[in-house]
Amino acid sequence: MKELVDLGVMVFRQKNSRGSFKPHLSVKFRSVEGELVTFSIDTTRTPAKYQQPDAYLITHAHSDHHGKSAMLSERAVCSDKTALALEIRHQRKYAGRTFRVGESLEVNGVTLRTFPNFHTVGSTSFMWENELGTRILVTGDVKDASMLPECDLLITEANYGDPGDTTCFFDDDITGFETAFRDNACIAFGAYAFGKAQRTVEMLRSLGYAGIIEMEEQSLSLTRILLEDAGELACIGENCGDRITVVPPWDLDKLPSSVSKYVMTGRNDYRYPSIQISDHLDARGLVSMVKDIDPQFTVVYHPGGHRPGRFAKHLNAIGFNSLPIDGINNVLSNEFV
């Protein structure tokens, strides 16, 4: 990994005391002031008896990014809305620092800049520089990369990053969504409580729908707190007869048969018709993101499984030096961090 050495960054994975990998990775570098600094990214907390990273960066509140654990550390860093979402979802108090997406903050002499990536409400990409002037960008999951800056070391995702897999290519079916909305007197959208539910409400409002949207309880509290322009929302059952309902997909069965039901998903294994609306870039979007950001080196750190490897292989083939998380040879156990 000569390239990473040249950039003045050590990327490493940690093992916990049972010998298995902690999720995702950490980066160690010297700050502009010459201090050694470690940032852990979308991983679980290290027990307090061991040396702690300078920050636990939490890109967003989806559970596979492990904010449930990291949020309990005073060294957690996430956006104000990610912190709220974590508190509602996990019924725990967020112990770390927050910012509004777009603001900068200082962590042990390092200026962290933050950028929106439109994956969920509050989702954040982080960028900072080390003493060599290397710009390090951690994207988290990305829906829209247009606000992301150029960088030298890119640490990114590959949720749909396998160019050999046809399911990694899709477009949002905005027309299908609009048609379903216009053609049905009474309609329910199945959408996960965090992420998809807020996106569904935003899309309905952007179509000009100003009426009440009924929601399942957790979707409702998340949407009320996280979305500024959600319009009028009600808990399901409070306003029987409203024409639009948003519930988690598995709650669609509980609704009357007179309601037309759709699932907001790219998957097709539900018993109701699906509307392809994704919270992610597809394979083409991920590749053009990397081209626009134009890094010297890319580390693909998410999700689990084979997709980081496939995406890194593709990036290498088109001329971008890349390494998937599985290829990181630096492994530290808790004791040696």
Ligand SMILES: [Zn+2]
């Ligand atoms: Zn996510």
